[in-house]
Amino acid sequence: MVDFEWYRSFCTIYKHNSVSEAAKARIMTQPAMSQHLAALEAEVGEILFVRTSRKLIPTERGKELYSQLAPLIESLEETTMNFKSASLPTLMVIKIGAAHEFYTEKILPRLHKYNMSTISSLGTADQLIELLKEDKLDLIITSKRYQAPGIEYQKLMDEEFVIVAPSDCEIPDTDNLKSMEQWLSSQNWISYGLDLPMIRRIWREHFKKRPQIRPNHIIPDLHLILKAIGNGAGLSAIPTYLFESSANERTKVIYEDLRVKNELFFAYKLKHKHLPQIHEMMTLIRKDI
Known part of the structure; x- marks a missing residue:
């Protein structure tokens, strides 16, 4: 019988092309992540990745499986987060970071419109990404895309x-x-x-x-x-x-x-991808720029 966690680990490995990076993103040990992949490959009966010296490359079966699993897992995770948020206070809190100038011109004038509480940090792209890695921020706006495990980016604007x-x-x-x-x-x-x-x-x-x-x-x-x-x-x-x-x-x-x-991006932790306050804040900022 397939364990749902095997599917989650498989999708994370697929995104990172690496067992070690996927383990960091899921806060697991590398051996445990490898066991999940091995168990799923045994269940499927086919190899899902080709191992090279630098990264894992998905096979055609791996690509097919990911295309089927990814939307289902994302939907389930989003449903879970929405269910959890239903028991929280109605006023959500988000920790957001941006460059001083962007915050002053694009966020501050519209802060009164946001139906949530904010904790803001201002700084350079390097400073903000470190705060995001340490979970001191939920969402940052940055002009740099760092190759950091467990961080996902979405284009905001030019x-x-x-x-x-x-x-x-x-x-x-x-x-x-x-x-x-x-x-x-x-x-x-x-x-x-x-x-x-x-x-x-x-x-x-x-x-x-x-x-x-x-x-x-x-x-x-x-x-x-x-x-x-x-x-x-x-x-x-x-x-x-x-x-x-x-x-x-x-x-x-x-x-x-x-x-x-110059491109600007939203960045957030992959594990927080379905937090409703992150989605709402991104929607509000996009609407106003």
């Missing part, structure tokens, strides 16, 4: 970054990329970090090279960077949603064709 300059900055009128790159390289720059996040992306996508820039100022806050630009401190890369909400006569977008896109 944000666009543009080059913003002081409004009185005189811009050469040229369509020549080489001339643009030379002029931009000669300007003072303000960066979010020493590795020139987004500035480096603009150079690679449009000029096909690394930027030869040493920023004059490092300010890890986009709101403050935008203020510094308005004060004449230099140029920087700013997301359009932030510029549009905070723009004033002291700043302007230059060379609009040099804009770049």
Whole structure:
């Protein structure tokens, strides 16, 4: 007789292509996970994965079995979570994390609309993923997809970054990329970090090279960077949603064709995938952006 836990272990191994990573995700020992897989393969009568030196590759029978099992298991887990939540207080609590700027512009103005209590943490992508791993957060919004066991990602949106300059900055009128790159390289720059996040992306996508820039100022806050630009401190890369909400006569977008896109993702623990507050929060944020 097949044990339901064998099916859950099989689906987790399928997602991670690894027994050890699946064991971490399910908080099991690796031998126990291997036993589940071996027992299921014995019951099915066929090998479900081909073992290579780096990962497990599902066989055609494994793919077929996963396509049948995955929706059934997800439905059962969701039903279980909904049943559990029925006995909880009506006002749900969610621990959410995001970058300061995104939270300020996209979540904070709409917080009063959310029919749930929130515990918010603000920080960098690296800081937030660590809090998520430690179960100190339920849901984060991040621009980085880390190869971390037991973490699942869903696309939220594309944000666009543009080059913003002081409004009185005189811009050469040229369509020549080489001339643009030379002029931009000669300007003072303000960066979010020493590795020139987004500035480096603009150079690679449009000029096909690394930027030869040493920023004059490092300010890890986009709101403050935008203020510094308005004060004449230099140029920087700013997301359009932030510029549009905070723009004033002291700043302007230059060379609009040099804009770049950056993906934002929801991230949460795979084991918490069916928590109703996670689904509700993701739905609310998506609705409002």
